[in-house]
Amino acid sequence: MKFGDEGFFTTKLESILAWARKYSLFQYPFATACCGMEFMATAAPRYDIARFGAEAPRFSPRQADVLWVVGTISQRQAPVLKRIYDQMADPKWVVAFGTCASCGGFYDNYTTVPGVDKLIPVDVYIPGCPPRPEAVLDALILLQEKIQKGGREPIVVPPREVPTLAQIRAKKALR
Template structure:
């Protein structure tokens, strides 16, 4: 971060750098408001638990009032009937505020193409990061959170969709090696009785 804070110096650049400094400060201090409506909530609980340790990103403290929070997690299917409530919650949050769309249903309605379901929360409120998955794994959630922090640091408010990433090269082989070490001396696992 040193170059961001120290660099520049030409006229007109300072404002940008100051925003970058603000963004850098903000991105490690996210107070989340979980708007949990459906089965994605289970995966959200897993991601928010100690095993995945969301506290590493400074985003572990849930506030159960939108007026005390700046990151809205929309977790699960939102029905047409809930949409006014969701918009009202968003409007109660103080600037600067960000929205994470957790899972396919919140992002685009998922497979609910019917009379009851809002086809994506972006019909009601602006969204910063979409995390695809049904539900997304905690790793994907943390990836989405890191993408959001990256965006906050860059002062970028355009919507972003989390990329579906493959395992890095060599990791599958390493996993296979670990599996072989662990299973050494044990009977092989088969599907037969």
């Protein structure tokens, strides 16, 4: 669209706001189980989530943009999770971290919520039990792209190919 056309400023302003939002995400980690260990690993220097402007956790939902649901959610925890989501200001996004948060995992019983999307809308699903930190960073990048483009279609982080031992050795030999 050329400068001066109708809608130029609105379009550009939304694009700039989306750009600013995607690089200043404040996270609310709702960690309940073993997946929490991998979530913590992403904040450590090896994976360094700070590179993506998303290192700052907020333990008040009113100050958070992204709700990370990390681990199994029991039926008793469900109302708490829903309330936290409701307390977050718009725009807000949700990541289901790991198989348990995405679909209940192997806890196929009456005490476990079979996926947090039964309670709140989910933007990005991360498969894995637990997901590797690389998958978590992939999820964050996908979420940032989604924030820039707009829209609320759910995304699933695609699997990565795990290198074989022979491939790792060959790579080391090239160094």
